[in-house]
Amino acid sequence: MSDSKTPLTLANLSEIPLTRLKGIGPKKEKALNSLEIFSVFDVLMYLPRRYIDRTNEAKIASLQVGEEGMILVEVLNVYKQRTRNRRVIVTATVTDQTGNVVLTFFNQPWRERQLKVGSEVIIFGKLDQYRGEFRMVNPVVDLLGDKTGRFVPVYPQSGxxxxxxxxxANWTKDAITKSSVRGFAEPLPKFLREKYQLISRDDAFSLIHDPPNLQEMLKARKRLVFDELLRIQLLLVARKRQLELSTQGIRHEFKGDFFKKLVNSLPFELTRAQNNVISEIFNDLRARHPMHRLLQGDVGSGKTLVAVxxxxxxxxxxxxxAIMAPTEVLAEQHYAGINELLSDFSVHDSKNLLGERNLNLALLTSQTPEKDAREIREKxxxxxxDIIVGTHSLIQESVRFLDIGLTVVDEQHRFGVDQRAALQNKGSDKTIPDLLVMTATPIPRTAAMTVYGDLDVSVLDELPEGRNPxxxxxxxxxxxxxxxxxxxLDLGHQAFVVCPLIDESENISTSSAESTYHRLKDQELTDASVGLLHGRMSSKEKQSIMERFRDGHIDVLVSTTVIEVGVNVPNATVMVILGAERFGIAQLHQLRGRVGRGSAQSICFLVSDSQTPESVSRLQALEESTDGFHLAEVDLEIRGEGTIMGIEQKGRNDLRVASLRRDKEWVGHARDAAIALLGSLNGIEDIELLIDEMNLFFSEEEVEYLFKS
Incomplete structure (x- = not known):
């Protein structure tokens, strides 16, 4: 594509305009731009969504009525008609020698020009029967043109x-042919290609777009998946290295006496998982570089105790x-719980006659009266x-510490990176306080490695003894x-009733908190004391309702998802979730975790009459398991990746080739490879080409900062 003889890099390809490809003029270029395709690089990265094996696709005769299927057929006839109300209907009859199907398209007049008699097309749709004839209404149509190979790529199209x-198919073929003079530059060192049995990038691009068979296509996909995951892991591992090398942490000096005292005061033993994670944290605290650790713990696994x-x-x-929580309800609960644990601790104080004073704990939220808040900030x-518990109030300019050593951020997914950083920047002089971020929303291991790859990850995967499932x-x-x-309720227990909405909605037929509250008071639970809690109430109202529920003055709390995280009422044994099909697996699991915190057996009712396959499989998964990590994997299977990537990629927020479900092992391989490459920067082979490629996918400033420094 140029006179130069050096191989083409991805950056070179991204600078070559679409119009250099045969058949792309201004009109096609505009259409391609609407699909975010702006260069030859984008064309090569626009991968087939599936492949048809001509010897193996479904036959009309083998399809069942009501079943979706993909068939390769010839067009026998096509005609267009207008109805009385000016709608256009295009009807075509197609065959594959085993039978005929009538295709009907509503309001798509262009189908008459598209479906030429005698041409071969791929049809994907649901087979119905009407008056003895097989039919498909508005199926997906793929035109093959003159493709005659056995194995045919089918690209995602936009009608x-x-x-x-x-x-x-023609454009990718043209791009590959024109690039073959120079070939594609190979950014991967030979030792990695050999270790993971990866084909060259030249072969990968050719075989992904025009494979002779399934095996060759899979080899091409494996190479492109590895490239994509490696770029992400290089960025994350470099971020982590940069933090370790360029920042000065605090080497905490402590014997562990306070920890022993804490453990001896507990009426139960720590779990094996808790002990392991605490020793990881202690090693980090004593190390020279700042701790940057994510603590994943299932609902009720005892994360707060580890943080304390x-x-x-x-x-x-x-x-x-400092410990920062996302809501006032949770901050107050942390404060009450930690206060109870540390009430008889004292710390060294040279200004005091006795040489020590009580350990001081404080709570700072937007509800703290200004006079008290001023005093807390001064102290x-x-x-x-010694320890401050709070909400976003802790990251205000006016909050200054004398010597902060450890920051704990609870419910990590509720806070942005900037908010975490703001709390970490409260350190005195040049040192950076250690950071522990916690989440009770378990993330599949592969996703955690991809999304939080710049953090060390600890996992609490056991429940404390005495917890009834x-x-x-x-x-x-x-x-x-x-x-x-x-x-x-008759046994003296309490219940939560969670609704998806606050008010009734004309558009959505599901229970609202307001109407459920009035209904339960007037009909089903007339003898009970029923309370209402939702996000539109003032903080003071919410606090008052929660306190009355915690103290047992309210039997049934009707609420929206404001109680999703961390609320602790051991006497509550029933969780009723109305419109359960409207919530995701992770959210349902969080809500369920609000009960089961005392010694009595608890129950969670998922109330739903939805029969859609996705909601049935989601609710069934919750019936069958209380393991958040297992459910996170199931969720990934059902939902797909969605927008799991938290890395700001340039307009490409998601994985294009790799799938965190299908390619689990490759996430680990890519991470190992990134660590090896960054560990031997002047070693085996240079990674300059890889770094240049990363500029296409991530912010150039960050790549420059991480790799050139």
Whole structure:
């Protein structure tokens, strides 16, 4: 594509305009731009969505009525008619020698020109029968043009863009032919290609677009998947290295006496997982570079206790600690729980006659009266508050610490990277305080490696002894349901009832919190004290309702998802989730985790009459398992990746080739490869080409900063 003889890099390809390809003029270029395709590089990265094996595709005779299928057929006839109300109907009859199907297209007059008699097309649709004839209504149509190979690529098309599979096949073929003079530059060192048995990039581009068979296509896909995952891991591992090399952490000096005292005061033993994670945190605290650790713990696995072990150890070493929660309800709960655990701890104080004083814990939220808040900020800056619990209020300019050593951020997914960084930047002088981020939303291991690859990851995968697993039941809204709830109330227990909406909605037929609250008070639970909690209430109202529920003055709390995270009411044994099909697996699992916190057996009712395959499989997964990590994997299977990538890629927010489900092992291989490459920067072979490629996918400033420094 140029006179130069050097191989083409991805950056070179991204600078070659579409019009250099045969058959692309201004009109086609505009259509391709609408699909985010702007260069020859984009054309080569626009991969087939599936392949048809001509010897193996479904035959009309083998399709069942009601079943979706893909058939390769010849067009026998096509005609267009107008109805009385000016609608256009195009009808075509197609055959594959085993039978005929009548295709009907509503309001798509262009289909008459598209479907030429005698041409071969691929049809994907649902087979129906009408008056003895097989039919498909508005199926997906792929034109093959003159493709005669046995194995045919089918590209994702956009009806609006008016582009066809055979056009993409021709353009990719032209791009590869014109590039073959120079070939594609090979960024991967030979040792990696040999280790993972990867084909060259030349072969990968040729075989992904025009494979002779399935095996060759899979080899091409494997190479492109590895390239994509390696770029992400190089960025994440470099971020982590940069943090370790360029920042000065705090080497905490503590003997572990405070931790021993904490453990001895507990009425139960720590789990094996808790002990392991605490020792990982202690190693980080004593290390020279700042800790950057993600703690993943399932609902009820005892994350807060692990965080407190870290915080008291930092305090033992003469530093301050902070824990930031996403909501006031959760911050208050953390404060109450930590206060109880540390009420008889004292710390060294040379200004005091006795040489020590009580360990000071404080709570700072937007609800703290200004006079108290001023006093708290003053004491923090003087160092007489040892641990502060709060919400976003902790990252305000006016909050200064004398010597902060450890920052804990709870419910990591609720906070942006900037908010985490703001709290970390509160360190004195040049040192960066250690950071522990926690989440109770388990993430599949591969996703955690991809999304949080710049953090070390610890996992709490055991529940403390004495926790009864929660029974989960899918049920419809019925007398039977509310009778079971009443039976629990009669035993002196409490219940949550969660609704997807605050008010009734004309468009959505599901239970709202307001109407459910009035209905339960007036009908099903007339003898119970029923309370209402939702996000539009003021913080003061929410706080008052939660306190009354916690103290047992309210039997049934009707709420929206504001109670999703961290609310702790051990006497609550029933969770009723109305319109359960409207929530995702992770959210349902979080809500379920609000019960089962005491010694009594708890139950969660998933109330839904939805029969869609996705909601049935989602609710069934929750009935069958209480393991958040297993459910996270199931969720990935059902939902697909969606926008799991948290890395800001340039207009390409998601994985294009790789799938975190299908390519689990390759995420690990890519991470190992990135660590090896960055560990031997002047070693085996240079990675300059790889770094240049990363500029196409990530912010150039970040790549420059991470790799050139």
């Amino acid at each position: 609006k863009a008016g582009l066809t599979t055979w056009e993409f 072990a870290g915080l008291v150890s930092a305090v033992e070493g003469g530093k301050q600690g 923090l800056s003087q160092g007489t508050i 929660i029974t989960t039941k899918k049920i419809i809204d019925s007398v039977e349901l509310w009778t079971q709830v009443q039976q629990e």
